[in-house]
Amino acid sequence: MALTREEREQFLAEPHIAALSVDAGGGRAPLTVPIWYQYAPGGDVWIMTGLDSRKNRLIGAAGRFSLMVDRVTPTIRYVSVEGPVLGTEPATVELLREMAARYLPAGKVDGYVDFAWKSHGEQVIVRMRPERWVSSDLGSV
Template identity: 80%
Template sequence: MPLNREEREQFLAEPHVAALSVDAGEEDRAPLTVPIWYQYRPGGDIWIMTGLGSRKERLITRAGRFCLMVDRLEPTIRYVSVEGPVVSTTPAKKELLREISARYLPPEKVDGYVDFAWQEHGEQVVITMRPQRWVSSDLGQV
Protein backbone atom coordinates (compact mmCIF):
# COMPACT_ATOMS: atom_id res chain seq x y z
CA MET A 1 0.00 0.00 0.00
CA PRO A 2 1.58 3.33 -1.01
CA LEU A 3 2.01 5.92 1.72
CA ASN A 4 0.25 9.25 1.41
CA ARG A 5 2.30 12.45 1.28
CA GLU A 6 2.16 13.14 5.02
CA GLU A 7 3.09 9.53 5.90
CA ARG A 8 6.04 9.35 3.52
CA GLU A 9 7.40 12.76 4.55
CA GLN A 10 7.08 11.91 8.25
CA PHE A 11 8.81 8.56 7.69
CA LEU A 12 11.66 10.21 5.80
CA ALA A 13 12.01 12.75 8.63
CA GLU A 14 12.79 9.94 11.08
CA PRO A 15 16.51 9.22 11.65
CA HIS A 16 17.02 6.26 9.32
CA VAL A 17 20.37 5.58 7.71
CA ALA A 18 19.68 5.97 3.99
CA ALA A 19 21.02 4.11 1.01
CA LEU A 20 22.23 6.82 -1.39
CA SER A 21 22.38 5.91 -5.09
CA VAL A 22 23.90 7.96 -7.87
CA ASP A 23 24.76 7.18 -11.48
CA ALA A 24 28.30 5.78 -11.58
CA GLY A 25 28.82 7.49 -14.94
CA GLU A 26 30.19 4.39 -16.66
CA GLU A 27 28.39 2.11 -19.10
CA ASP A 28 29.55 -1.11 -17.44
CA ARG A 29 28.89 -0.11 -13.81
CA ALA A 30 25.80 -0.10 -11.66
CA PRO A 31 24.97 3.04 -9.69
CA LEU A 32 27.13 3.79 -6.67
CA THR A 33 25.04 2.86 -3.62
CA VAL A 34 26.31 3.64 -0.12
CA PRO A 35 24.85 4.21 3.36
CA ILE A 36 24.65 7.82 4.50
CA TRP A 37 23.24 10.10 7.17
CA TYR A 38 20.83 12.76 5.89
CA GLN A 39 18.69 15.58 7.23
CA TYR A 40 15.08 16.23 6.22
CA ARG A 41 12.07 18.11 7.53
CA PRO A 42 8.61 17.47 6.02
CA GLY A 43 7.95 19.72 3.04
CA GLY A 44 11.58 20.78 2.70
CA ASP A 45 14.73 19.76 0.89
CA ILE A 46 17.09 16.95 1.90
CA TRP A 47 20.76 17.49 2.66
CA ILE A 48 23.73 15.22 3.09
CA MET A 49 27.33 15.91 4.08
CA THR A 50 30.26 14.25 2.31
CA GLY A 51 33.91 14.77 1.57
CA LEU A 52 34.86 17.39 -0.99
CA GLY A 53 36.36 15.53 -3.94
CA SER A 54 35.15 12.12 -2.77
CA ARG A 55 33.83 9.70 -5.41
CA LYS A 56 30.32 10.27 -4.09
CA GLU A 57 30.61 14.06 -4.35
CA ARG A 58 32.11 13.91 -7.85
CA LEU A 59 29.39 11.55 -9.13
CA ILE A 60 26.58 13.62 -7.59
CA THR A 61 28.06 16.78 -9.10
CA ARG A 62 28.30 15.14 -12.53
CA ALA A 63 24.82 13.56 -12.42
CA GLY A 64 23.13 16.62 -10.89
CA ARG A 65 20.79 14.37 -8.90
CA PHE A 66 20.68 11.39 -6.57
CA CYS A 67 18.31 9.05 -4.79
CA LEU A 68 17.85 8.11 -1.13
CA MET A 69 16.02 5.03 0.12
CA VAL A 70 15.13 4.35 3.76
CA ASP A 71 13.33 1.35 5.22
CA ARG A 72 12.33 -0.47 8.37
CA LEU A 73 11.12 -3.93 9.27
CA GLU A 74 9.06 -3.26 12.40
CA PRO A 75 6.35 -2.68 13.39
CA THR A 76 5.54 -3.08 9.69
CA ILE A 77 7.71 -3.39 6.61
CA ARG A 78 7.87 0.14 5.19
CA TYR A 79 10.10 2.04 2.78
CA VAL A 80 10.41 5.43 1.12
CA SER A 81 12.58 6.22 -1.87
CA VAL A 82 13.02 9.80 -3.02
CA GLU A 83 14.94 11.19 -5.97
CA GLY A 84 15.58 14.68 -7.20
CA PRO A 85 17.93 17.33 -8.47
CA VAL A 86 20.77 18.92 -6.56
CA VAL A 87 19.82 22.51 -5.74
CA SER A 88 23.01 23.55 -3.94
CA THR A 89 26.45 22.46 -2.84
CA THR A 90 28.06 24.52 -0.09
CA PRO A 91 31.03 24.18 2.26
CA ALA A 92 30.12 22.31 5.44
CA LYS A 93 29.87 24.18 8.72
CA LYS A 94 30.54 22.72 12.14
CA GLU A 95 26.98 23.61 13.22
CA LEU A 96 25.56 21.42 10.45
CA LEU A 97 27.88 18.56 11.39
CA ARG A 98 26.59 18.89 14.95
CA GLU A 99 22.97 18.95 13.75
CA ILE A 100 23.26 15.80 11.67
CA SER A 101 25.35 14.02 14.31
CA ALA A 102 22.72 14.78 16.97
CA ARG A 103 20.12 13.19 14.71
CA TYR A 104 21.92 9.84 14.81
CA LEU A 105 24.07 9.68 17.94
CA PRO A 106 23.22 9.63 21.65
CA PRO A 107 23.57 13.13 23.17
CA GLU A 108 26.65 12.20 25.20
CA LYS A 109 28.51 11.10 22.02
CA VAL A 110 27.81 14.14 19.81
CA ASP A 111 30.52 16.55 20.99
CA GLY A 112 33.30 13.96 20.84
CA TYR A 113 32.24 12.76 17.40
CA VAL A 114 31.90 16.31 16.02
CA ASP A 115 35.36 17.28 17.26
CA PHE A 116 36.88 14.10 15.79
CA ALA A 117 35.06 14.31 12.43
CA TRP A 118 35.72 18.03 11.98
CA GLN A 119 39.46 17.48 12.37
CA GLU A 120 39.89 14.04 10.75
CA HIS A 121 37.45 13.78 7.84
CA GLY A 122 38.93 16.54 5.72
CA GLU A 123 37.01 19.24 3.92
CA GLN A 124 33.30 18.47 3.69
CA VAL A 125 30.44 19.82 1.59
CA VAL A 126 26.69 19.92 2.12
CA ILE A 127 24.71 18.79 -0.91
CA THR A 128 21.03 19.69 -0.96
CA MET A 129 18.48 17.80 -3.04
CA ARG A 130 14.91 18.86 -3.84
CA PRO A 131 12.58 15.83 -3.57
CA GLN A 132 10.96 15.32 -6.96
CA ARG A 133 9.91 11.66 -7.32
CA TRP A 134 8.73 9.44 -4.49
CA VAL A 135 8.13 5.70 -4.25
CA SER A 136 6.78 4.35 -0.96
CA SER A 137 4.97 1.45 0.53
CA ASP A 138 3.89 -0.11 3.76
CA LEU A 139 3.74 -3.87 3.23
CA GLY A 140 2.11 -4.48 6.59
CA GLN A 141 3.12 -7.19 8.99
CA VAL A 142 4.44 -10.35 7.38
Protein backbone atom coordinates (compact mmCIF):
# COMPACT_ATOMS: atom_id res chain seq x y z
CA MET A 1 0.00 0.00 0.00
CA ALA A 2 1.34 3.42 -0.93
CA LEU A 3 2.09 5.83 1.90
CA THR A 4 0.25 9.11 2.30
CA ARG A 5 2.19 12.32 1.70
CA GLU A 6 2.53 12.86 5.46
CA GLU A 7 3.68 9.26 6.06
CA ARG A 8 6.30 9.31 3.31
CA GLU A 9 7.67 12.72 4.35
CA GLN A 10 7.88 11.65 8.00
CA PHE A 11 9.59 8.40 7.01
CA LEU A 12 12.14 10.25 4.89
CA ALA A 13 12.76 12.62 7.82
CA GLU A 14 13.86 9.68 10.00
CA PRO A 15 17.63 9.02 10.13
CA HIS A 16 17.90 6.13 7.67
CA ILE A 17 20.99 5.40 5.60
CA ALA A 18 20.01 6.24 2.02
CA ALA A 19 21.06 4.62 -1.21
CA LEU A 20 22.02 7.48 -3.53
CA SER A 21 21.77 6.81 -7.26
CA VAL A 22 22.97 9.05 -10.05
CA ASP A 23 23.47 8.55 -13.79
CA ALA A 24 27.04 7.35 -14.33
CA GLY A 25 26.94 8.05 -18.10
CA GLY A 26 28.96 6.30 -20.78
CA GLY A 27 26.81 3.18 -20.98
CA ARG A 28 27.40 2.39 -17.30
CA ALA A 29 24.77 1.50 -14.73
CA PRO A 30 23.89 4.27 -12.26
CA LEU A 31 26.34 4.86 -9.43
CA THR A 32 24.56 3.70 -6.25
CA VAL A 33 26.20 4.27 -2.87
CA PRO A 34 25.09 4.52 0.78
CA ILE A 35 24.99 8.04 2.18
CA TRP A 36 23.78 10.12 5.11
CA TYR A 37 21.22 12.79 4.23
CA GLN A 38 19.13 15.47 5.92
CA TYR A 39 15.44 16.20 5.33
CA ALA A 40 12.54 17.91 7.12
CA PRO A 41 8.94 17.37 5.95
CA GLY A 42 7.98 19.79 3.19
CA GLY A 43 11.57 20.86 2.60
CA ASP A 44 14.50 19.97 0.41
CA VAL A 45 16.95 17.10 0.87
CA TRP A 46 20.65 17.73 1.32
CA ILE A 47 23.72 15.55 1.34
CA MET A 48 27.38 16.25 2.05
CA THR A 49 30.12 14.80 -0.14
CA GLY A 50 33.67 15.49 -1.20
CA LEU A 51 34.16 18.38 -3.60
CA ASP A 52 36.36 16.19 -5.83
CA SER A 53 34.36 12.96 -5.34
CA ARG A 54 32.95 10.92 -8.20
CA LYS A 55 29.50 11.39 -6.68
CA ASN A 56 29.78 15.16 -6.83
CA ARG A 57 31.07 15.14 -10.42
CA LEU A 58 28.28 12.82 -11.58
CA ILE A 59 25.59 14.78 -9.73
CA GLY A 60 26.89 17.98 -11.32
CA ALA A 61 26.76 16.41 -14.79
CA ALA A 62 23.33 14.83 -14.34
CA GLY A 63 21.72 17.74 -12.51
CA ARG A 64 19.60 15.34 -10.43
CA PHE A 65 19.82 12.23 -8.26
CA SER A 66 17.66 9.77 -6.33
CA LEU A 67 17.65 8.63 -2.73
CA MET A 68 15.99 5.44 -1.48
CA VAL A 69 15.55 4.58 2.20
CA ASP A 70 14.00 1.45 3.63
CA ARG A 71 13.48 -0.61 6.75
CA VAL A 72 12.43 -4.18 7.36
CA THR A 73 10.99 -4.00 10.89
CA PRO A 74 8.38 -3.67 12.26
CA THR A 75 7.06 -3.62 8.68
CA ILE A 76 8.70 -3.54 5.29
CA ARG A 77 8.56 0.10 4.25
CA TYR A 78 10.44 2.24 1.75
CA VAL A 79 10.50 5.73 0.27
CA SER A 80 12.32 6.73 -2.90
CA VAL A 81 12.64 10.36 -3.91
CA GLU A 82 14.11 11.91 -7.05
CA GLY A 83 14.59 15.50 -8.05
CA PRO A 84 16.67 18.26 -9.50
CA VAL A 85 19.75 19.67 -7.85
CA LEU A 86 19.01 23.13 -6.49
CA GLY A 87 22.66 23.99 -6.01
CA THR A 88 25.85 23.25 -4.18
CA GLU A 89 27.67 25.21 -1.52
CA PRO A 90 30.77 24.73 0.59
CA ALA A 91 30.18 22.57 3.65
CA THR A 92 30.49 24.15 7.08
CA VAL A 93 31.46 22.57 10.36
CA GLU A 94 27.96 23.48 11.62
CA LEU A 95 26.29 21.47 8.83
CA LEU A 96 28.70 18.59 9.42
CA ARG A 97 27.72 18.66 13.11
CA GLU A 98 23.99 18.71 12.20
CA MET A 99 24.43 15.68 9.97
CA ALA A 100 26.58 13.78 12.47
CA ALA A 101 24.08 14.46 15.26
CA ARG A 102 21.34 12.91 13.14
CA TYR A 103 23.18 9.58 12.91
CA LEU A 104 25.58 9.26 15.84
CA PRO A 105 25.06 9.00 19.60
CA ALA A 106 25.49 12.42 21.26
CA GLY A 107 28.75 11.37 22.93
CA LYS A 108 30.35 10.51 19.58
CA VAL A 109 29.43 13.64 17.59
CA ASP A 110 32.28 15.96 18.65
CA GLY A 111 34.99 13.36 18.06
CA TYR A 112 33.59 12.44 14.66
CA VAL A 113 33.22 16.08 13.59
CA ASP A 114 36.79 16.89 14.62
CA PHE A 115 38.11 13.86 12.73
CA ALA A 116 35.97 14.35 9.62
CA TRP A 117 36.61 18.09 9.33
CA LYS A 118 40.38 17.53 9.44
CA SER A 119 40.54 14.29 7.42
CA HIS A 120 37.89 14.18 4.70
CA GLY A 121 39.13 17.04 2.55
CA GLU A 122 36.98 19.80 1.12
CA GLN A 123 33.27 18.93 1.32
CA VAL A 124 30.21 20.38 -0.39
CA ILE A 125 26.49 20.41 0.36
CA VAL A 126 24.25 19.35 -2.51
CA ARG A 127 20.58 20.31 -2.21
CA MET A 128 17.79 18.51 -4.08
CA ARG A 129 14.09 19.33 -4.37
CA PRO A 130 11.96 16.17 -4.08
CA GLU A 131 9.99 15.97 -7.31
CA ARG A 132 8.96 12.33 -7.72
CA TRP A 133 8.11 10.00 -4.86
CA VAL A 134 7.61 6.21 -4.76
CA SER A 135 6.66 4.66 -1.43
CA SER A 136 5.11 1.57 0.03
CA ASP A 137 4.43 -0.24 3.27
CA LEU A 138 4.21 -3.97 2.61
CA GLY A 139 3.14 -4.71 6.15
CA SER A 140 4.63 -7.66 7.95
CA VAL A 141 4.72 -10.09 5.02
